[in-house]
Amino acid sequence: MNFALKVWRQKNSKTAGSFVDYEADDIPEEASFLEMLDIVNEGLITRNEEPIAFDSDCREGICGMCSLVINGIPHGPGKARTTCQLYMRQFKSGNTIWIEPFRAKAFPIIKDLTVDRSAFDHIIEAGGYISVRAGSAPEGNSLPVPKHDADLSMEAAACIGCGGCVAACPNSSAMLFVAAKVSHLGLLPQGQAERNKRVIAMVRKMDELGFGNCRNHYECEAVCPAEVSATFISRLNRDYAVAVTRQGVAV
């Protein structure tokens, strides 16, 4: 298969970037999208041109390291998968493919297609955990969790932290990411003690880091590789409202 690529090249966060044309020729249809870029990069190196920088690690759709906006869609066409799980058979030979980095104020570009997503780590640091010291945990089965709650919590916990939701959102909102963590922990009995504090701290940190507001576009849900549902955002809004009210009453 042959493709015409238009790839965003940018030396670093301080330099302006632009699209550069590349040919991707003789690509096997069994190759993944990132393997196609590997092939292009090997060609570039052979011609003494600097390869295209892009992030990836596990290449099996779970680590959340790969990104890319492909033809305008974070993680490319198709549902519920990361870029590394996108295969070239999804495209037609001769297609032109546009490849850009995830774009958001809170995700500055490092180089070419790689971005800095450490803002997500800072949101978790603000409260996305249950405080439990190693050694202090009670016996695992001492606290039964209804299967329905455990399953729902698992659906939220499935978030891989890739940032596709932010890249897809016209407002660069991180609501789906925050909602997933708030729901994962808030649905479990273990997470109750810090539930109010957690949601307030995480939402405030999210705002502080420059993520936008949610306007119910649902673009986040549409591109989420882990199929985290936007209904968790409603849960987040409710938890936040309750927490802020309680805090207000207590004050």
Added chain:
Amino acid sequence: MITLDPKIPSGPLEKKWEKHRIESKLVNPNNKRKFDIIVVGSGLAGGSAAATLAELGYNVKCFCFQDSPRRAHSIAAQGGINAAKNYQNDGDSVFRLFYDTIKGGDFRSREANVYRLAEISKLIIDQCVAQGVPFAREYGGLLANRSFGGAQVSRTFYARGQTGQQLLLGAYQALARQVALGGVKMFPRTEMLDLVLVDGHAKGIVVRDLITGQISSHAGDAVILATGGYGNVFYLSTNARGCNVSATYRAYKRGALFANPCYTQIHPTCIPVSGSYQSKLTLMSESLRNDGRVWVPKKKGDTRAPQQIPEEERDYYLERKYPSFGNLAPRDIASRSAKEVCDEGRGVGPGGLGVYLDFTDSIRRLGEGTIRERYGNLFDMYHNITAEDAYKGPMRIYPAVHYTMGGLWVDYNLMSTIPGLHILGEANFSDHGANRLGASALMQGLADGYFVIPYTIGNYLATQMGKKISPDRPEFKAVEQEVRDRIAKLLSIKGKKPVTHFHRELGLLLWNKCGMARSASGLKEALQQIPEIREEFWQNVNVLGDSQDFCQSLEHAGRVADFLEFAELMCLDAYERNESCGGHFRVEYQTEDGEALRNDDEFCHVAAWQFNGGDRRPTRIVEPLVFENVKLAQRSYK
């Protein structure tokens, strides 16, 4: 020559760990904050260690090359985590988990370490539940279990098909909490490039900031490496692209002994290779073997579609050879059997390197709905990669490199032969012997990080009060210079071939000569060819980019340069171990029915290698393995 003292506590097996904890030195709470601990790696072992040590009051600096600690490769573990809870009332116990692990490891691991692991397994589940890990549950709200490759009891805890991610998020969140509290300073996108010794003790590391290219030194009172395994020496493996041997190999070059590098695990259920462009192999959880039946056609070169091959012309070879374990035979046995049938010309799919994993009978028995519920995500993944529907026809699978049991040698305190240098998780060698059982890697990583190192590191630190080392010392400057010189050299070669070319060539050589089956003659050839590839690499590699910039080819080049040296050590170890055991199968040593034949008289020991500088042959140092509680037996899964 060094003698290896594993420092195993005396006394009965079940009392050793308790006794050791009582006898271990404590660091006064007011003194803990005076100690700086460096943790390299943020996976299950490193992440849990960093968080737990900070909870205790130590100052921790944690480094990872990924953009976030949450992306460490532990995340990719699918199947589950073992624990001797005996919630199923099916006869499990600490001793049984211990025995299964020792036996699964083909009697090449330390009794005391493995027993401790089995004991701690129960605490890990409690800890993870408390952190909010959403383990699978039964309708009554209690924790669910399943049986997993190589075990006859149901002791595996799991969270969908992503137990690794969920456990890692637990550790990551504990780590994030400590970052916020100031106990841990996190350095993502930062790669350790060398270890610094001061007066023979590990006192710091030299790192490269992967974004700015800046080289800097970090000093600490102790250094912990939790940097994972070296499976990517084979180029194609189930490991993440970034997994590498550099941290442990550089520590080896600074004097830490590397134990059993030839013990590599080939996982039986991966999606077969489809072409040379391929960048990695994808694992399909071995839980699939609970309901799938493995077979190949009886006839060589049978190209009929699987559905066209009648029952009597199929060879369900695992069920035939191992009637009591059948499709659940341990990983090494299942992998080697697949290779055998493919070598006989009975493999299926393109290139004949594949066997069928067939769910037809289970779908008939349980219904497609049940199978979908159990393995839906795996079937979807298989479909996405191969464009084949495994509900309609069998999957094709083939073994792939998955895990490395070898690693830096450690004593019972998890300290290497360099004082102060501690090794956790897959990066050490101690618990899995010659073969790891399914769902045991997560258990070991978390055991080391949450419950072993927090106790044992005190034994070292208590001797180091008031011995603060500054990173301005000449020892650091000298190592920094070596690191800079090496980077400059890599960038100055400006040859004709990309790094990947050499990595691929090395990987293929190792897969053929030091993979599922090894022979003295093949290993000799590999030992001759590896230096040739290495030499060409240093003359003809083309690394493009700027050392003062984000430069992925440079990162890869540095890692491949280490693999090119490490591969030789691996083959040398395989060559010297004149027996077959676990993942190490030497064709010269097998029983009449083709089973691995151990040589307990001569090889019931750990082989740890000492670096002797330059191209000089490393020294093989032996730690005898003493079995006081189990009887060495030939593994039988028949």
